[in-house]
Amino acid sequence: MLFLKKNKAVPIAMAGLMLLASCDSLFREKVEKEPLARVGEQFLYxxxxxxxxxxxxxxxxxxxxxxxxxxxxxxxxxxxxxxxxxLPEEKLAEFDRLVSDYKADLYTRAYVEALVFKDQDTAISTTQLRQYYEKEKENFKLNEKLVQLRFIGMPAQFLDKDEVVSRMKNWEDIDRNYLDSIAMQFKKIHFNDSIWVSASRVMEEIPPLNPLNEEDYLKKSQFFEIQDSLEVYLGKVTDVLEINDIAPFEYISPDIKQLILNRRRMDYIRRLETEIIDEAIQKNEFEVYGKDE
Known part of the structure; x- marks a missing residue:
């Protein structure tokens, strides 16, 4: 019996040696994986x-x-x-099914999220946000106190404290410009009193304020001076919203945007699931057996 290669006869013994050499090469490639440990038939390489x-x-x-x-x-x-x-066979079967379902969920979730990221419209205008807010505002009640305020934190031994107090209370353009000019001397500043801030965040920034005394200081039109061993804090509260008041649009609009995006995402996923099933049915890739006609 002869093997033919390039019109030359090769003895079967020689072909066998070639095959063994080829197999030996393959086996060596597998052995090259250096094992670190073995448990039964399982290896850690x-x-x-x-x-x-x-x-x-x-x-x-x-x-x-x-x-x-x-x-x-x-x-x-x-x-x-x-x-x-x-473990009982039924328990093993249950676990194997859970593992299979989890694996399928991981793959499908990653694929769907990639499609959503690629195709979802994330543009939301201020008008759309405002319309949603006006429609649902009764659902946007505050679960914590909000305040609008300006404040300064300065060293306890600050020499011109009275001047700063006067400027903080007057708050004309000339006062703001003056305080801006010496801002490097302050430990902390917050001059934008048109934005809403949670009371808890204010207490983080002004340590002498706490839940026990914040009612005394965080009141509408209240000017306060409070200090600890290191710093003096001067603040002017311009407005306050209490728990269960309607959240202001400016404060809640980031959450509204996320709500709209989540709704779009769910609508997209439902549409995708419907379309992928319809396509599979049309291509005869999916059918259900045993259903009544």
Whole structure:
């Protein structure tokens, strides 16, 4: 029996040697994966660990990390093996189904999110936001107090405090310009008293304020001076909204935008699911058996 190659006869023994050499090469490629540990028929290979070793690790840290990883891997493999032996068949089947469903969810969710990111319209005008706000404003009641205020934090030994107090109260253009000119001397400043800020955020910025005393200081038209051991805080509250008041449009508009985007996203996903099923039916890729005609 002869094998023909380029019109030359090759003895079968020689062909066998060539085949064995080829197989030996293939086997060597598999053996080249350097095992680090084995549990039963499961192997942990060096190449599996390589991506987990950070370049900034010291040799001692990486050795400790590898040892801990191998031990954790072995424990999981041994427990998994024993669980498959000792758990009831129906429980194993249930877990396998859950794993399969979770895997499918991961793939489909990633694919759908990629499509949404690519195709979803994220442009929302101020008019659209305002229309939604006017329609749903009764649903936008505050769950915390909001304030509009300006404040300054300065060192406790600040020399011109009286001048700053006067300027903070008057708040004409000339006063604002003056305070801006010496702003580098302050620890903290907040001059934009037209924006709404939560009382909790104000208390973060002004530590001497707390839930026990904020009712005394955070009142409409209230000017306050409060201090701790390090700083003096001067503030002027221009307006206040209480819990259960309707949230102002400017404060709630970022949340409204997110609500609209979420609604668009859900509509897009529902439309996508319908279209993909319709397309599969038309291409005869999907059919349901046993349904009554």
């Amino acid at each position: 060096k190449e599996d660990m390589a991506p987990l070793i950070h370049p900034d690790m010291t040799e001692q840290d990486s050795a400790l990390f590898v040892t801990n990883y191998i031990n954790n891997w072995a424990s999981k493999q041994l427990l998994l093996s024993k669980s498959r032996i000792n």
